[in-house]
Amino acid sequence: MNQAALIQLGISLIAVLFVAWLVKRIGLGADPRIADADHAIRLAEEAEAGFKGIEVARDRAGFAAIVRNAEGRMMLVRAHGNHFAARPVDAATVGRLDKEFLTLTSPERTFGAVTLQLGKEAGMWASRMRDLNCG
Amino acid sequence: MDKLPDPVVYAVPGFILLLIIEMLIALRRDRSRYEARDTLTSLMLGTISQVAGAAVGAAVIGMAVWVYQFHLFDIGLDFRSWWWAWILCFFLDDLAYYVFHRSAHRVRWFWASHVIHHSSQHYNLSTALRQTWTGFFSLTFLFRLPLFLIGFPPAMVFFCAGLNLIYQFWIHTEAIGRMPKWFEAVMNTPSHHRVHHGVNPRYLDANYAGVFIIWDRMFGSFVAERDDEPVRYGIVKQLGSFNILWAAFHEWVGIAKDVWHAPWRHKLSYMWREPGWSHDGSRATSATIKERWAAGRPVEEAAE
Numbered sequence: 001m002n003q004a005a006l007i008q009l010g011i012s013l014i015a016v017l018f019v020a021w022l023v024k025r026i027g028l029g030a031d032p033r034i035a036d037a038d039h040a041i042r043l044a045e046e047a048e049a050g051f052k053g054i055e056v057a058r059d060r061a062g063f064a065a066i067v068r069n070a071e072g073r074m075m076l077v078r079a080h081g082n083h084f085a086a087r088p089v090d091a092a093t094v095g096r097l098d099k100e101f102l103t104l105t106s107p108e109r110t111f112g113a114v115t116l117q118l119g120k121e122a123g124m125w126a127s128r129m130r131d132l133n134c135g
Numbered sequence: 136m137d138k139l140p141d142p143v144v145y146a147v148p149g150f151i152l153l154l155i156i157e158m159l160i161a162l163r164r165d166r167s168r169y170e171a172r173d174t175l176t177s178l179m180l181g182t183i184s185q186v187a188g189a190a191v192g193a194a195v196i197g198m199a200v201w202v203y204q205f206h207l208f209d210i211g212l213d214f215r216s217w218w219w220a221w222i223l224c225f226f227l228d229d230l231a232y233y234v235f236h237r238s239a240h241r242v243r244w245f246w247a248s249h250v251i252h253h254s255s256q257h258y259n260l261s262t263a264l265r266q267t268w269t270g271f272f273s274l275t276f277l278f279r280l281p282l283f284l285i286g287f288p289p290a291m292v293f294f295c296a297g298l299n300l301i302y303q304f305w306i307h308t309e310a311i312g313r314m315p316k317w318f319e320a321v322m323n324t325p326s327h328h329r330v331h332h333g334v335n336p337r338y339l340d341a342n343y344a345g346v347f348i349i350w351d352r353m354f355g356s357f358v359a360e361r362d363d364e365p366v367r368y369g370i371v372k373q374l375g376s377f378n379i380l381w382a383a384f385h386e387w388v389g390i391a392k393d394v395w396h397a398p399w400r401h402k403l404s405y406m407w408r409e410p411g412w413s414h415d416g417s418r419a420t421s422a423t424i425k426e427r428w429a430a431g432r433p434v435e436e437a438a439e
Contacts, residue, residue: 005189012182015151019261020175028158030167046367049336049419049428078375081170083256085375110376110385 030082033062040065044075047086051075057102057125059116066104066116066125074128076104078114087111095129102126137212137290142297150304154260160310161259168309172377174261179379180251181264191271198276199289208286221295224287225346228279228295232345235278237356240340240421246410247386248273254382256369258332263307268383302346303328323348326360333366334373336428339421371411371424386410 023029034040041053044067053067053075064078066089074089087093092107102122105113118125161168210220239249248269255262270276282292306328314324323344331342341358344351351357360366374382393405393413401414411420419427 009182009186012185016175016178016182019151019154019178020171022155023158023169023174024171026158026162028161028166028169029171032167047373049424050431052431080373080375081173081256081377082167083369083373085256085373087375108375110374110378110381112376 032079032082032084034058034065034077034079034084035062037065040067040077043067043077043084044086047075047077047084048088057116057118057121060119061117064114064116068128072128072131074132076106076114085111089129089132091132093129093132095126097122097126102129104129137288139212139290139294142294143300146301146304150260150264153305157260157308157310164310168257168259169261170257173255173257174259176377176379176382177255177257177261177265180268180382181266183379183383184266184268187268188270195271195276196289196293199280199283199292202280203283203286203289205284206286207284210286210288210291212288212291220287221291224282224291225295225298227282227285227287228292229299229344229346230350231278231282232296232299233343233350233354235275236343236345237354238278239275240343241409242407243386243390243410243412244406245273245275247390248275250370250386250410251383253332253370254374256367256373258307258309258329258366258368260304260307262332262368263304265382269387299345307332319348321347321349327351327357329366329368330358330360332368334369334371335364335367336425337361337364338366339371339425371419371421 034043037056037058040056040058043065044053045051051067051073052069054070055068056065058065064076067075067077069075075086076089076093077084077086087106087108089104094105094107096103096105100117100119100122101115102118102125103113103115116122158169211217214221235245236249239245248267251267251269252262252265255265267273267275279292279296283289303323306323306325308325309329311325313319313326314322318324319326323342323346327342327344327348330338333339333341338358341356342348342351343356348357374385376382390405394402397405397414404412404414409420409422411418411423
């Protein structure tokens with residue numbers, strides 16, 4: 001790479017950082033929350049065509065939710081940037097219960113772990129996760 | 136080889152200016168159209184794409200020049216004498232782009248390179264710059280080779296390709312609704328291209344055009360944007376991450392894992408079949424998703 005190309009690359013990187021800074025500085029962006037059970041079901045159904053949610057465990061702050069269908073399959077939906085991303089909750093997903101909090105760790109490292117504050121329901125959903133591992 | 140300037144280099148200041156104008160429009164209309172980490176990811180992917188392109192540029196040019204020695208017709212570069220060849224070259228290059236782009240969505244090997252461009256859940260001008268790092272590795276340059284064989288000089292083809300790329304920048308926006316009817320009929324527009332970036336089952340695998348939407352209308356891949364179904368952007372299995380390395384390589388990693396674990400007779404199929412294909416039918420292709428969406432049946436595992 002010659003000197004002119006390096007200078008061009010340097011200028012590009014500065015411009016990239018400036019634009020990203022500007023997006024934050026002028027207040028662009030959103031704080032997406034899952035409003036209620038219907039919203040969680042809609043997000044799960046959008047993530048997987050044909051999935052029909054019937055029961056929801058929603059994080060108290062609305063950052064994430066677990067949606068279950070009639071066959072017992074579950075989907076984890078969580079906020080990602082201004083939008084949401086979802087993954088199936090299966091035997092490879094690790095669940096850890098801590099009183100009212102349930103933490104789900106996806107086998108996909110970049111998706112990461114999600115902690116949901118579920119109140120008294122946390123134990124029931126943790127039990128369902130154990131059933132996945134046994135089944 | 137005769138050399139012409141790269142038009143994209145001259146367009147970059149315009150790209151940045153339009154990006155800032157679009158951000159100001161988003162500030163007034165809908166702040167959620169931009170997200171700082173998403174924008175940073177897109178622009179970093181674009182910047183490194185330029186570096187990757189420069190690194191293999193000599194090889195691509197070399198291959199073009201090598202193929203050009205077998206050309207069928209003698210076509211010159213001088214615009215005053217060869218203006219019709221320039222127009223024809225631009226038109227045929229856009230057809231070659233359509234063929235490449237359709238293949239990039241229907242063959243997993245090409246998709247692994249192209250998916251990077253679709254990996255944002257946003258649709259703004261920064262998304263336009265989210266470009267591949269692995270285009271050379273996935274052999275995407277093959278699609279333009281017939282133009283050199285016809286006799287269009289490599290410099291002319293690369294210049295036209297640059298203009299094509301510049302055209303495609305402005306259509307990556309939600310700031311423009313619909314263009315005039317005659318324009319929507321012939322040209323690729325923000326509305327048509329929003330559909331292309333959609334993950335709604337109705338919108339999957341549609342509108343592959345670069346500049347002229349007529350190719351989609353001719354070859355049956357055109358789908359119009361509907362006012363009653365807003366487009367949801369991204370990929371069927373959203374990344375859920377702003378990690379640029381993961382965005383650039385996740386599908387290649389997926390191919391490697393699948394090929395490693397697949398029975399011998401299915402290994403190649405994980406490279407050349409459509410994204411989401413699996414030998415045991417445990418995943419869903421876009422066709423399966425469309426079918427099951429229409430029938431309201433569950434999809435066992437979303438396509439990559």
